[in-house]
Amino acid sequence: MSKAIQNEGYLFKQVYDYVMHRIERKEWNEHDKLPSVRQLAADMNVHRLTVLKAYKLLKQDGKVYVKDKSGYYVQTSMKENNDFENIQYVSANVQKKHLSDINQVPVSYHFSQALIDPNLLPNHYFSDYVKKVFDLYPKVLATYSTVQGDEELRESLTHYFINQYKTHLHADDLLITSGSQQAIHLLSQAFIKPRDTVLFERPSYSAAIDIFRAQGANIITVDIHPDGYDLEQVESYMKRYKPRLFYLNPTFHNPTGYTVPADQRKKLVELAEQYRCLLIEDDAYHDIYFKETPPPPIYTYDTVGTVIYIRSFCKYISPGLRIATVICHSSVLKSLLSMKSLADNGSPLLNQKIFLHYFSSLRMQQHLEKLRIALQIRKEIMEEELAATNWQWTSPHGGLNLWIKLPDHFSSELLLTKSIQQSISFVPGQLCDPLNQLSSWIRLSYSYVNEKQLREGVRRFVDVAGCLSPPESC
Amino acid sequence: MSKAIQNEGYLFKQVYDYVMHRIERKEWNEHDKLPSVRQLAADMNVHRLTVLKAYKLLKQDGKVYVKDKSGYYVQTSMKENNDFENIQYVSANVQKKHLSDINQVPVSYHFSQALIDPNLLPNHYFSDYVKKVFDLYPKVLATYSTVQGDEELRESLTHYFINQYKTHLHADDLLITSGSQQAIHLLSQAFIKPRDTVLFERPSYSAAIDIFRAQGANIITVDIHPDGYDLEQVESYMKRYKPRLFYLNPTFHNPTGYTVPADQRKKLVELAEQYRCLLIEDDAYHDIYFKETPPPPIYTYDTVGTVIYIRSFCKYISPGLRIATVICHSSVLKSLLSMKSLADNGSPLLNQKIFLHYFSSLRMQQHLEKLRIALQIRKEIMEEELAATNWQWTSPHGGLNLWIKLPDHFSSELLLTKSIQQSISFVPGQLCDPLNQLSSWIRLSYSYVNEKQLREGVRRFVDVAGCLSPPESC
Numbered sequence: 025m026s027k028a029i030q031n032e033g034y035l036f037k038q039v040y041d042y043v044m045h046r047i048e049r050k051e052w053n054e055h056d057k058l059p060s061v062r063q064l065a066a067d068m069n070v071h072r073l074t075v076l077k078a079y080k081l082l083k084q085d086g087k088v089y090v091k092d093k094s095g096y097y098v099q100t101s102m103k104e105n106n107d108f109e110n111i112q113y114v115s116a117n118v119q120k121k122h123l124s125d126i127n128q129v130p131v132s133y134h135f136s137q138a139l140i141d142p143n144l145l146p147n148h149y150f151s152d153y154v155k156k157v158f159d160l161y162p163k164v165l166a167t168y169s170t171v172q173g174d175e176e177l178r179e180s181l182t183h184y185f186i187n188q189y190k191t192h193l194h195a196d197d198l199l200i201t202s203g204s205q206q207a208i209h210l211l212s213q214a215f216i217k218p219r220d221t222v223l224f225e226r227p228s229y230s231a232a233i234d235i236f237r238a239q240g241a242n243i244i245t246v247d248i249h250p251d252g253y254d255l256e257q258v259e260s261y262m263k264r265y266k267p268r269l270f271y272l273n274p275t276f277h278n279p280t281g282y283t284v285p286a287d288q289r290k291k292l293v294e295l296a297e298q299y300r301c302l303l304i305e306d307d308a309y310h311d312i313y314f315k316e317t318p319p320p321p322i323y324t325y326d327t328v329g330t331v332i333y334i335r336s337f338c339k340y341i342s343p344g345l346r347i348a349t350v351i352c353h354s355s356v357l358k359s360l361l362s363m364k365s366l367a368d369n370g371s372p373l374l375n376q377k378i379f380l381h382y383f384s385s386l387r388m389q390q391h392l393e394k395l396r397i398a399l400q401i402r403k404e405i406m407e408e409e410l411a412a413t414n415w416q417w418t419s420p421h422g423g424l425n426l427w428i429k430l431p432d433h434f435s436s437e438l439l440l441t442k443s444i445q446q447s448i449s450f451v452p453g454q455l456c457d458p459l460n461q462l463s464s465w466i467r468l469s470y471s472y473v474n475e476k477q478l479r480e481g482v483r484r485f486v487d488v489a490g491c492l493s494p495p496e497s498c
Numbered sequence: 499m500s501k502a503i504q505n506e507g508y509l510f511k512q513v514y515d516y517v518m519h520r521i522e523r524k525e526w527n528e529h530d531k532l533p534s535v536r537q538l539a540a541d542m543n544v545h546r547l548t549v550l551k552a553y554k555l556l557k558q559d560g561k562v563y564v565k566d567k568s569g570y571y572v573q574t575s576m577k578e579n580n581d582f583e584n585i586q587y588v589s590a591n592v593q594k595k596h597l598s599d600i601n602q603v604p605v606s607y608h609f610s611q612a613l614i615d616p617n618l619l620p621n622h623y624f625s626d627y628v629k630k631v632f633d634l635y636p637k638v639l640a641t642y643s644t645v646q647g648d649e650e651l652r653e654s655l656t657h658y659f660i661n662q663y664k665t666h667l668h669a670d671d672l673l674i675t676s677g678s679q680q681a682i683h684l685l686s687q688a689f690i691k692p693r694d695t696v697l698f699e700r701p702s703y704s705a706a707i708d709i710f711r712a713q714g715a716n717i718i719t720v721d722i723h724p725d726g727y728d729l730e731q732v733e734s735y736m737k738r739y740k741p742r743l744f745y746l747n748p749t750f751h752n753p754t755g756y757t758v759p760a761d762q763r764k765k766l767v768e769l770a771e772q773y774r775c776l777l778i779e780d781d782a783y784h785d786i787y788f789k790e791t792p793p794p795p796i797y798t799y800d801t802v803g804t805v806i807y808i809r810s811f812c813k814y815i816s817p818g819l820r821i822a823t824v825i826c827h828s829s830v831l832k833s834l835l836s837m838k839s840l841a842d843n844g845s846p847l848l849n850q851k852i853f854l855h856y857f858s859s860l861r862m863q864q865h866l867e868k869l870r871i872a873l874q875i876r877k878e879i880m881e882e883e884l885a886a887t888n889w890q891w892t893s894p895h896g897g898l899n900l901w902i903k904l905p906d907h908f909s910s911e912l913l914l915t916k917s918i919q920q921s922i923s924f925v926p927g928q929l930c931d932p933l934n935q936l937s938s939w940i941r942l943s944y945s946y947v948n949e950k951q952l953r954e955g956v957r958r959f960v961d962v963a964g965c966l967s968p969p970e971s972c
Contacts, residue, residue: 035635036649071634073650124645124839142640150639151632158625160545161509165624165818165852166616171598176547202676206842235840344639346846365598366709367841368680372820375846
């Protein structure tokens, strides 16, 4: 399989799943003819190309075959061996590659996506907002943004942060980036040369590990625990290895869900200042708390510019817009501006204006409240279904994931292979580990799949895992 | 002036110009009070923050002063010396910096912007399109794009290129990037290590020069002439310096407007294959022809993957969306995907869907036809006004710029200083020259400024230049 499997996003997946469900439920039997591409596109209210893509992948996966010029027919389960080969091939590859490979495998139960279920986002309301933006800024599509980002947006975010955290801030201290990924990437380019040492939590955000590795960084890790870090260990590493920076995600940490307590935050800033180690605080999940608001961001304890704060709004406000902001000292900002002007010369203005108006609306606050409740319910469903196992995890107070310890005999590689066969994906612990171990840990996201599928899928997953245990447990 | 001058885009500029015109025409006199921010925002139908920004810059430029808590008053021309100092400071800096510094200086006659006048773009129609996209894809804001880019869009572009140029192409051969800037940047990162040699035209696109310089490239130049290149020179440099790649803009070249003839294109591909030099063909102006369509892109002569083709649609279709596509061999695409997954993990899906639907519409074709006519008229106005001088240029058959040779005694640095004082900006030749010379050449864009301002501005510019000539000409 030399072509990477393309995932069109939820539309494509819906078509794929639609066909698979009919086949699995025997509504469509072996050799039955599938609806024509045109017909199904009309029925499902999607583009013909979306249906065609789903059909092609079904064929590739051996679920359907083609006869005549344009007819698709249901394939029998006789082809399961080929599926197995195909999927094994993908699984074998994903051990070496990015999380994105796992996410692209079309399964029914996406526990690998730390994304919000599109159905939980106020899509209809977005639509109205976008129309409003065009009324306010009729020439927005004809205009470029500055490299630093739309000033109106930066002013609005500045007011927000000042109100939330009572910090001193000015719109000039902010940079708008196309998502937190771009922010991390620009920072890695601005600060890291090959063999520079950086400190990472273990485990950590897989894309950040990839980014810093690609810059040639030497990654040293400190463990993150449910109650934060061992600050003596942090200090000792800063002293010994003199890392250029420490990349951290201290609030509803990805993948663990842990939150670093307030008393540690202040101390961390002091250590960072003392040992001249920049702190890059990635705070993507800040608003996704279940009971109480989390402690203030680490940057609010910073007085001299040691902390670079990345706040992404992609996950739960509008993934499709890709808007994040970086708050930092002016010298850092200058480097970042330089990098960004080369990288793309500024994020699209349209996206910034849409985000600006949505972000400052009352509706968004209401949306966030509902989202928190919905996510908490999903977390609880997942935990209920997992209670049947002897697996261990710390129940998070916010965020999108459970970080689960399986018994030592498990290999998450094999578990992934078997799971994908059962249309389930998750993230093996190694992908979150800078040291590439943690192979009996897994990350399960409860945020993407609806409640019914969540229950079904976790049960199915527990069964799959059960069959991989020593004989007496299957 | 430690803060970079921020340009909010055309809205901010309109407010700034509005006030300046009133002052210049003596409608508002010294010590007159300006309208309140709120009032002017209502009158001009812009955001208060936009007016506030314009007012702050007027104050910074010494055009107005502040009294009481929130009143702005007209400043007298007594402050002109300070303006001069401020502007000289900016001008001195721009010699060393990017084109973006020049573009950010708020002037009335922007001959430095190789952008389309927003008033020439079908803004109202865009608005309808965006609403339509939300109806077709209700969850578009809740969904991420793949790294390679929306498949529907790639399929649509593939059909377009196949129809236009009869090439073999597949949607898998395309990558969607956030503008051509990002494409060039990703390519520089994928292919260039410090001290690698690259071939450039002289002059060339200033941002590309900056990008490759930032990667540490050693830039060797070949001259571009109205009739193309000296292919013997090209061959001799490829043989001698073994450049990794040749970055070129062979159709309505920026800044010269020259177009490389068809017979040279085929030969160029042969040379590139022979000497194993990748060709990066940046084709941003392809559709902006005045009389005849230009020769087919160089990539259409390529059979083995020597050419990497960048087609940006930003300039004249929708700058605010920032959409470009790269067509290349699968091994190159693989590298680019890897780079892009780190850089931003995929361009925003919303922008791609909006572009997809607009691009495939009849309206866009009609728009392009009108745009060509409008730009040709503007080119002719500029040329008419310049006929009064003894300056030399080759009239381009398309594109957005005139590339003009001034008599040798001119220093474009000093000319820029004086011009900015007269509210005129342009691009000094050095910024387009990898060798940093060409100081008696200038680039004037006719695309951004309306016809009336074009005439006024060019006349004024000719006067300014006239006063810098030897005494007998002033």
